[in-house]
Amino acid sequence: MIRFIFCLLFIFSAKISFANLAYITNEKDxxxxxxxxxxNKVIKTVEVGQRPRGIIMSKDGKLVLICASDDDRVxxxxxxxxxxxxxxxxxxxxxxxxxxxxxxxxxxxxxDDAMVTVVDMNDKMIIDDIPVGVEPEGMxxxxxxxxxxxxxxxxxxxxxxxxxTLDILENVLVDARPRVAMFTPxxxxxxxxxxxxxxxxxINPSTKEVTHTIGFEIPGVNEESIQPVGVRHTxxxxxTFVALGPANRIxxxxxxxxxxxxxxxxxxxxxxxxxxxxxxxxxxxxGVSNDVxxxxxxxxxxxxxxxxxxxxxxxxxxxxx
Amino acid sequence: xxSIYFLHIFLIYFCFxxxxxxxxxxxxxxxxxRKQADLKRLKEREKRGxxxxxxxxxxxxxxxxxxxxxxxxxxxxxxxxxLDDEGFYGVKLAIEDNLTxxxxxxxxxxxxxxxxxxxxxxxxxxxxxxxxxxxxxxxDLNEKELKTLFETSNSEEIVIFNVRSKADSLRNExxxxxxxxxxxxxxxxxxxxTQYLVKKKWNKWFLVTGPDENDRKYADALKKSAKKFNIKIxxxxxxxxxxxxxxxxxxxVPIFTKGEKYDVLVVADEKGEFGEYLTYRTWDPRPIVGxxxxxxxxxxxxxxxxxxxxxxxxxRRESGRWMTEVDYHAWTAVRxxxxxxxxxxxxxxxxxxxxxxGEKFGLGAYKGVKVSFRSWNGQMRQPILLAAPRxxxxxxxxxxxxxxxxxxxxxxxxxxxxxxxx
Numbered sequence: 001m002i003r004f005i006f007c008l009l010f011i012f013s014a015k016i017s018f019a020n021l022a023y024i025t026n027e028k029d030x031x032x033x034x035x036x037x038x039x040n041k042v043i044k045t046v047e048v049g050q051r052p053r054g055i056i057m058s059k060d061g062k063l064v065l066i067c068a069s070d071d072d073r074v075x076x077x078x079x080x081x082x083x084x085x086x087x088x089x090x091x092x093x094x095x096x097x098x099x100x101x102x103x104x105x106x107x108x109x110x111x112d113d114a115m116v117t118v119v120d121m122n123d124k125m126i127i128d129d130i131p132v133g134v135e136p137e138g139m140x141x142x143x144x145x146x147x148x149x150x151x152x153x154x155x156x157x158x159x160x161x162x163x164x165t166l167d168i169l170e171n172v173l174v175d176a177r178p179r180v181a182m183f184t185p186x187x188x189x190x191x192x193x194x195x196x197x198x199x200x201x202x203i204n205p206s207t208k209e210v211t212h213t214i215g216f217e218i219p220g221v222n223e224e225s226i227q228p229v230g231v232r233h234t235x236x237x238x239x240t241f242v243a244l245g246p247a248n249r250i251x252x253x254x255x256x257x258x259x260x261x262x263x264x265x266x267x268x269x270x271x272x273x274x275x276x277x278x279x280x281x282x283x284x285x286x287g288v289s290n291d292v293x294x295x296x297x298x299x300x301x302x303x304x305x306x307x308x309x310x311x312x313x314x315x316x317x318x319x320x321x
Numbered sequence: 322x323x324s325i326y327f328l329h330i331f332l333i334y335f336c337f338x339x340x341x342x343x344x345x346x347x348x349x350x351x352x353x354x355r356k357q358a359d360l361k362r363l364k365e366r367e368k369r370g371x372x373x374x375x376x377x378x379x380x381x382x383x384x385x386x387x388x389x390x391x392x393x394x395x396x397x398x399x400x401x402x403x404l405d406d407e408g409f410y411g412v413k414l415a416i417e418d419n420l421t422x423x424x425x426x427x428x429x430x431x432x433x434x435x436x437x438x439x440x441x442x443x444x445x446x447x448x449x450x451x452x453x454x455x456x457x458x459x460x461d462l463n464e465k466e467l468k469t470l471f472e473t474s475n476s477e478e479i480v481i482f483n484v485r486s487k488a489d490s491l492r493n494e495x496x497x498x499x500x501x502x503x504x505x506x507x508x509x510x511x512x513x514x515t516q517y518l519v520k521k522k523w524n525k526w527f528l529v530t531g532p533d534e535n536d537r538k539y540a541d542a543l544k545k546s547a548k549k550f551n552i553k554i555x556x557x558x559x560x561x562x563x564x565x566x567x568x569x570x571x572x573x574v575p576i577f578t579k580g581e582k583y584d585v586l587v588v589a590d591e592k593g594e595f596g597e598y599l600t601y602r603t604w605d606p607r608p609i610v611g612x613x614x615x616x617x618x619x620x621x622x623x624x625x626x627x628x629x630x631x632x633x634x635x636x637r638r639e640s641g642r643w644m645t646e647v648d649y650h651a652w653t654a655v656r657x658x659x660x661x662x663x664x665x666x667x668x669x670x671x672x673x674x675x676x677x678x679g680e681k682f683g684l685g686a687y688k689g690v691k692v693s694f695r696s697w698n699g700q701m702r703q704p705i706l707l708a709a710p711r712x713x714x715x716x717x718x719x720x721x722x723x724x725x726x727x728x729x730x731x732x733x734x735x736x737x738x739x740x741x742x743x
Binding site: 072092093111112114131133134135152153154155156157159167168171173176177195196197222224225227246 | 355358374417418421422425426628631634635656660663664683684685689690691727728729
């Protein structure tokens with residue numbers, strides 16, 4: 001009977017058109033919710049592996065990759081139907097990952113095991129494990145894919161890795177519990193958010209020096225609940241958006257001057273962020289209120305929130321097809 | 322055709338697999354499999370050659386973990402094994418974490434484990450360790466034993482981390498400049514619990530205290546919390562039956578709890594000599610809180626938020642058992658030292674102590690917010706879990722308890738009330 005329902009679901013799902021879709025992993029439901037961004041509506045929910053967290057897409061938009069953390073593997077699904085194509089091996093407890101610009105290599109942060117696992121997407125085999133700090137999480141890549149930055153939550157470092165030799169180039173101490181590393185569009189800076197430290201550090205990738213430390217103060221919000229996680233830069237170099245966790249706000253920062261422009265109130269415990277390809281819309285995952293906030297980037301206003309599954313964690317949006 | 326076959330296998334796996342693998346925590350079998358996979362990959366990596374990033378060691382720090390051999394108490398519950406390695410794996414994991422960080426900055430850490438045997442003298446053994454020039458101590462000792470450590474000479478130029486005793490006196494009148502406390506004090510625990518009971522409007526208590534000295538201390542803290550938060554203690558009784566309750570609780574407890582109007586039965590029984598037998602046996606149907614039932618604690622096996630799952634898994638993989646409070650305190654103490662040394666690039670006792678008690682120090686310790694030390698008495702400020710045996714009920718401080726500096730300071734004795742003078 002259950003199998004029958006599943007089959008129905010797959011048949012049904014195949015009919016849905018493919019454009020401007022956002023995929024949200026629901027950590028506690030073991031599902032992925034698919035939102036049609038034009039309609040601001042969940043159009044389907046698909047069961048996936050256990051404890052899905054990180055989610056990304058291939059550059060051509062054909063594949064969706066999901067970290068099934070408690071299954072210790074990465075699921076590769078067809079973006080159109082979310083049908084499972086195959087599994088990729090990963091180390092234990094994969095959390096976040098990133099694909100090389102040519103979609104050939106996958107770098108996975110294995111939270112339980114202090115390793116960045118490198119997987120060949122063609123052979124579907126592990127090429128190497130790079131020992132990094134304890135509880136690796138954030139992954140950032142330069143546009144040319146030559147330098148990878150990984151953050152380790154307990155070691156409190158940003159590790160710069162040469163993707164050619166898979167050697168660590170340098171380790172930069174940041175504030176407590178770094179969660180996300182994100183290069184600016186021109187690759188001249190990498191921004192690292194520290195959840196417990198409550199800051200974002202801006203690092204110059206050539207000198208490996210911290211050039212700015214951005215702190216946050218929100219009237220009426222306890223300092224301890226300001227916990228920066230997700231970071232996204234606009235390509236025009238204007239804004240950077242930082243998700244502030246249980247402060248329930250997104251900080252909008254001037255990418256050049258590093259000054260705060262404003263705070264946007266979103267749902268509870270906001271973690272990850274994603275832009276639409278035209279960068280006119282930003283989506284946030286709000287883990288405690290179980291919804292996704294949709295932000296108008298030009299007006300810097302929250303447009304709507306959409307209910308998804310329990311503990312929405314990661315979000316990815318399909319490229320323009 | 323093949324793909325349909327594959328899909329069916331997937332579905333079958335999914336339908337059955339999800340039933341078996343429902344639990345979030347890893348089963349021992351899964352942990353074993355991970356261990357095997359780790360070992361296999363480690364071997365493969367060794368074959369490829371070691372590419373570990375490492376800097377030249379510029380700073381070496383030795384820590385001492387001190388514990389006492391204890392007489393095994395009579396077994397009252399055959400459910401939980403009696404542990405004689407509490408703290409050990411906490412220190413071990415934290416040293417590994419420190420070493421991982423240390424590798425990148427050129428810092429080395431070592432821990433020595435010293436267990437004082439029943440026929441040995443704590444004071445003289447400790448003096449030996451001091452004379453050898455050791456500076457950093459993690460000690461798993463009770464209040465009385467801790468006090469004897471300060472009867473030795475040269476005890477000023479060291480830092481001692483208490484990882485067991487919750488006694489309030491050590492944080493107040495008997496506080497020491499170089500003694501830091503990771504465990505929440507009794508008054509922090511009782512405030513954490515009381516805040517929640519106030520939120521539930523369970524304002525009338527029946528307080529039952531056990532025969533031990535620590536039970537009395539816990540009960541004292543509870544009484545002070547009741548006063549602070551305007552709770553009425555309708556009845557107070559001391560449990561002094563020495564009989565094994567396993568066969569007779571059904572007769573004793575109803576009479577013991579009869580005749581009072583109260584919302585909740587509050588128990589102070591650290592050893593668990595009778596507290597477990599109160600549930601479902603009270604005259605009126607009332608919930609049990611305190612050392613049994615809903616319990617305020619710094620660590621619990623049901624804790625899975627804020628990355629705690631990773632810690633639970635790592636600990637279980639290492640030790641084959643659940644992490645206890647003492648293990649968690651030991652981990653936190655060693656990580657605190659590591660964090661201070663990493664940030665100050667110094668392992669001088671004065672630098673480390675100054676950094677730990679300063680405003681800059683903050684450690685991620687799986688509690689959602691950073692933990693730090695109160696500068697006025699060396700107590701670690703931390704959120705406190707309120708756990709039922711199989712579920713996490715809440716985490717204190719509760720919403721609405723505000724404080725000018727840190728909401729965590731709404732629990733326990735705040736700076737103005739503290740009698741600690743360094």
